[in-house]
Amino acid sequence: MTTDRLRQSMTTDRLRQSVTTDLLRRWETLILALLVGVVVWASLGVDGFANGSNISFLLLDTTEIALMALTMTLVIVAAEIDLSVASTLGLSCAVLGWLWNAGLPIEAIMPICLLVGAVCGAFNGLLVTRLGLPSLAVTIGTFALFRGLAYVILGDQAVADLPPAYTGLATASVGPVPLMTVLVAVLAALAAVVLHATGLGRSIFALGSNEEAAYFSGIRVKRIKFWLFVASGVMASLASLVYTFRYASARADNGVGLELAVVAAVLLGGVSIFGGRGTLPGVLMAVLLLGVVRNALILADVANEVLNFVTGLLLVASVLAPNLGAIWRRRTSPQMEGKSP
Amino acid sequence: MEDTPVLALSGVSKAFGAVRAVRDVSLELYAGEVHALAGENGAGKSTLVKILSGVHRPDTGQILLDGAPVEFAGPADAQQAGVAVIYQEPTLFPDLSVTENIFMGRQPRARLGIDRRAMRASAAELFTRLGVQLDPDQPARGLSIADQQLVEIAKALSRQARVLIMDEPTAALSGKEVARLFGVAKALREQGCALLFISHRLEEMFELCQRVTTLRDGAFVASDMIADITPDDLVRRMVGRELDALFPKQETTAGEVALSVRRLTREGVFTDVSFEVRRGEIVALAGLVGAGRSEVARAVFGIDRWDAGSVEVDGKRLRPASPTAAMAAGLALVPEDRRQQGLVMDLSIERNIGLAGLAALHRGPLISRLAERQRAKDWAVRLQLKFARLTDPVNVLSGGNQQKVVLAKWLARKPSVIIVDEPTRGIDVGTKAEVHRLLSELAGTGVAVLMISSELPEVLGMADRVLVMHEGRLVAEIDRADATEESVMAAATGRTAA
Incomplete structure (x- = not known):
């Protein structure tokens, strides 16, 4: 068989797979349809939604969630979770404010902040991989620890006299697109390539699905998990x-409660909370969907409580829907494991 | 023996969608008789068991209880009718005692709550009837699989079961445990129970059973009295063709030492284990379950740490506790537990095959999907894997084909030493022969093969040399010429000193 023909048969193979069997793909289609639906609805029915500056604001406003969702996707596919991301963000903000007050140049502070994130992630990673503790428990602990530390460092003061060159950069636009959205797009592309097109990505799926089999295949399970936590901290x-x-x-x-928005986006994006399943494009669409819903509801003057309710509803639906499929299949499948009691 | 079977199937068919799982099968279970159900994986044995136990309802045909047609609407009906199933791996409540497990949901009542004393006494009586020693007060947690099965059997008896279906009960048992189970089965037979026994091991059928029904591809092939047929006849009925020897051992000349294990010790697990495997050699590691064979393999491959000793592959000393280092040195391990250790069940066939050699699939920093697909395709063809699409998850494959995927995954690395742990456990006769041929071919190309096996015919049929472990120590090394069931078993049970 020539390479060309092989390639051709592969694409048809892939095509067939994408239309028929793959539940995940169908889930992403659903999210995409939902996203399009919400955008159309908001454009027609919500005043002030469909204009350039609102769309720019909407994109800019999802930056932090999107950034943290990228590494959170890898972490959850690896069957772990990092609930300390928003606290790491807060700690890093506090360190920034403190050092800025102390008179350090901002160019020196920024790498220190990234280092703080790396140390936070490494701390989580060590507790999870070396001591074998469940990441849910570890990061609930560091969720409180890092945020507490942030308050110890900066108290309740707000450091606001930051250099305009940088505050301007954060809100700058390239044409209609916010600069930070470009940053998200670049990092998202990088994360997607790592997860879906490298050996590391294959290993993450494998260890998230069956850690023991991954270890028996020579995959450095602990090392990978450790670095995923570090990456999560740096991203925060x-x-x-x-x-x-x-x-x-x-x-x-800063960023109190964002961890839930991040986890919500990742799960809504079709990543299995049990690990081993999910795609990065799905997560990005979910981030966008949640952002649009939030933006449209705010514009429509819906109360904040209702907003949380809708986010929560979407999250529950996202966890429930794939499992409904599984439950339905189990009911109708001939291969039912009939272990009578 | 009565003339009317206790339980019978007559012309039963069952289809799932387009798949006809069983077609026109008839089966008669008589009181006081052990009936074997033979067939390769996928022949329809499990479906038949599920029909008998009320899990599935047949599309056509009848279930006859004492000659009268009955319908089982669910497992409860079948239980009511006296049908009980003992599975390969029972599911007991681990925190409840043996007694409580037996009487779960049917506890004898006293004035206040449960009559514990009566319950305990009945449990003890059941064990006496079965002729086994089990403590009724012991919690189910920590019982061996063999003991758990006995608890299930006791449970069945307490329900007045007349038909006992044993679905591959011996697959995970040691020789001694199998003997005890057979003792129980024979006792039940004497007491007038009808038993249906499923196993992949022919010699077990011939030892225990009086009658055998063979299925092939869902269809009824034959029902014979065991006394009238030979094991070869039975294999022919199961596979529908002549098997070119189940153990196609090629003569090979042993080359240089490829794997050298010296004085390897893991405290409390195995002690002072030394052996060598040469290129082109198949060395079997025999012994009872629990003798420490798999544990040695795990340590050699770096899964577990060792406390003393050394391992060399092709003269290179291995770093302890690093599967990655072991693999880099040319070692491969096909582990004991295929579903848990060998495969990522949710991942596709091609991803599983690629998993142990991801580095080789890279083109620059990225994985080449083409290379991944090509590798999987090549090995699928070479190992005659039966599959629909390479993108299907491995959990849709039969056990034998899953094992081929594990083998493909490791062979694709071109190892110089391959350790196979129970390579044919739970796979059908036809695939077994293919795996044996493959191992033999591998040795022929100069690979050193270390095979752990609990099946003596496999050990004797395949190995150039047999190493025997007993209670964590290597107690014997027997050449092919001198290896007999007696000599290996004697060493395995500790009857000869090292």
Whole structure:
């Protein structure tokens, strides 16, 4: 068989797979349809939604969530979770404010912030991989720890006299597209390539699905998990820089509650909370969907409580829907495991 | 023996969608008789068991109880009718005692709550009836699989079961445990139970059963009295063709030492284990379950740490506790537990095959999907894998084909030493022969093969040399010429000193 023909048969193979069997793909189609639907609805029915400056704002406003969702996707596909991201963001903001007050140049502070994120991630990673603790418990602990540390460092003060060169950069646009959205797009492309087109990505799927079999295949399970937590921490501190400059305010309580928005986006994007399944494009669409819903509801003057309710509803639906499929299949499948009691 | 079977199937068919799982099968289970159900994987044995136990309802045909047609609307009906199934791996409540497990949901009542004393006494009586020693008060957690099966059997008896279906009960048992189970089965037979016994091991059928029904591709082939047929006849009925020897051992000349294990010790697990495997050699590691064979393999491959000793592959000393280092040195391990250790069940066939050699699939920093697909395709063809699409998850494959995927995954690395742990456990006779031929061919191309096996015919049929472990120590090394069931078993049970 010539290479060409092989390639051709592969594409048809892939095509067939994408239309028929793959539940994940169908899930992404659903999210995309939902996204398009919400955008159309908001454009027609919500005043002020469909104009350039609102769309720019909407995109800019999802930056931090999108950034953290990228690494969160890898972490959750690896069957772990990092609930400390927003606290890491807060700690990094606090360090930034403190050092800025102390008179350090911002160019020196930024790498230190990224280092703080890396150390936070490494701490999570060590507890999970070396001591074998569940990441859910570890990162609930560091969720409180890092945020507490942020308050210890900066108290309740807000550091606002940040250099305009950087605050301007955070809100700058390239044409109609916010500069930060370009940053997200570049990093998202990188994360997607790592997850879907490298050996590391294959390993992450494998260990998320069956850690033991991955280890028996020579995959360095612990090392990969450790570095995923480090990456998650670094990404959180990168998000903290964007957040601080965007609002021109470094506070210890920056980004409180964002971890839930991040996890919600990842799960809504079709990543299995049990690991081993999910795609990055799905997550990006979910980030956008949540952003659009939020933006449209705010414009439509819907109360904040209702907003949380809708986000929560989408999240529950996202966890429930794929499992409904599985439950339905189990009911109708001939291969039912009939272990009678 | 009565003339009317206790339980019978007559012309039963069952289809799932387009797949006809069983077609026109008839089966008669008589009181006081053990009936074997033979057939390769996918022949329809499990479906038949599920029809008998009320899980599935047949599309056509009848179930006859004492000669009268009955319908089982669900497992509860079948239980009511006295049909009980003992699975390969029972599911007991681990925190409840043996007694409580037996009487779950049917506890004898006293004035206040449960009559524990009566319950315990009945449990003890059941064990006496079965002729086994089990403590009724022991929690189910920590019981061996063999003991758990006995608890299930006791449970069935307490329900007045008249028909006992044993679905591959011996697959995970040691020789001694199998003997005990057979003792129980024979006792039940004497007491007038009808038993249906499913196993992949022919010699077990011939030892225990009086009658055998063979299925092939869902269809009824024959029902014979065991006394009237030979094992060869039975294999022919199962596979529908002549098997070119189940153990196609090629004569090879042993080359240089490829794997050298010296004084390897893992405290409390195995002690002072030394052996060598040469290129072109198949060396079997025999012994009872629990003798430490798999544990040695795990340590050699770097899964577990060792406390003392050394391992060399092609003269290169291995770093301990690193599968990555072991693989880089040319070692491969086909592990004991295919579903848990060998494969990522949710991943596709091609991804599983690629998993142990991801580095080789890279073109620059990225994985080449073409190379991944090509590797999977090549090995699927070479190992005659039966599959629909390479993108299907491996969990849709039969056990034998899953094992081929594990083999493909490792052979694609071109290892110089391959350790196979129970390579043919739970796979059908036809695929077994293919795996044996493959191992033999591998040795022929100069690969050193270390084979752990609990099946003596496999050990004797395939190995150039047999190493025997007993209680964590290597107690014997027997050449092919001197290896007999007796000599290997004697060493395995510790009857000869090292």
